[in-house]
Amino acid sequence: MGEISCPIPVIDLSEESMNEAAGNGGIPRCNQVREAMEEFGCFFVVYGSDSEMMKRGRVFHLLKELFDLPIETKMKNVNSNPEIPSINGYNRLSEIHENANLFNATEPATIQSFAHLMWPSGNPNFCETFETYTKRLLELHNLITRMLFESYGIVDEEYYHSHINSMTYIMSLTGYKTSNKVDQEKEKFVGLRPHTDSDLISILDQNGVQGLEVKAKDGTWIPIHFPPSSFFVIASDALLVWSNGRISPCVHRVILEGKEDRYSIGMFSFLKGTVQIPHKLADHPHYPLKFKPFDHFAYIPFYKENKYLPAEERIKMFCGA
Ligand SMILES: O=C(O)CCC(=O)C(=O)O
């Protein structure tokens, strides 16, 4: 059987490409971002230089180091954000699947105190690598947000800055240690059931081991193979509300195969406060106001209780107009 080419758009936001575009009068890349979000709820973004890619390899070595620590150590990472009590700092979800969540992940102090908990005698390599990494992911998140706003004609700088300044990020580090599953050499098994995420926009990364799949509009599952130097960007539940129903959250799952351990990182963006449809998107004959404003943190426990309902149904139950 021949390879089916992946229909998911790849958007090049690398520095060279952005400079080139600026020189050419600018390819309307912000429209590509919006179109990808509206059509697929996700896209690949090429971002960062080759030397940064080398460093990204380091990130996943460090995740192995982290998940190889004794469970008692990993359990010391407790939730440090009392406003989101329903998200744990550490989860052991099965014998092969565990994850660590870092709250306010873009603050260097968060990375340092996490590293100190995990490695009391210090791990400067972890701190340096993750501080740089989260900084880049934050820049990327802000760039994508700005482009999306621009494409919708929301060019109010004050609105953009107040939105960005209201964000907080949870970085979720996940390990799927399939090598622990000695008896299931060839069988595929579910790492994460189909779901959408509860935040606004998630940025995903992984080591070289495949497993992530997204559900296309026709119901088929598309395996996600990251192009070189890319991250995978997905729309989450709160973006459905913010966009007044224009952007459907991306349904995704993780299917594991073989014995190679898989490590992934998700940078999840939450609004500290109210998610609200901007006037520009509410005031349209095809898009009458669909959702009431809602408190993003208050949504999380509801989301968790109803995680496997279709996102549209869940959101409508929570804040349908
Ligand atoms: O492991 C992955 O690639 C995806 C993780 C994910 O979907 C999640 O944490 O919500």
Ligand SMILES: [Fe+2]
């Ligand atoms: Fe997810």
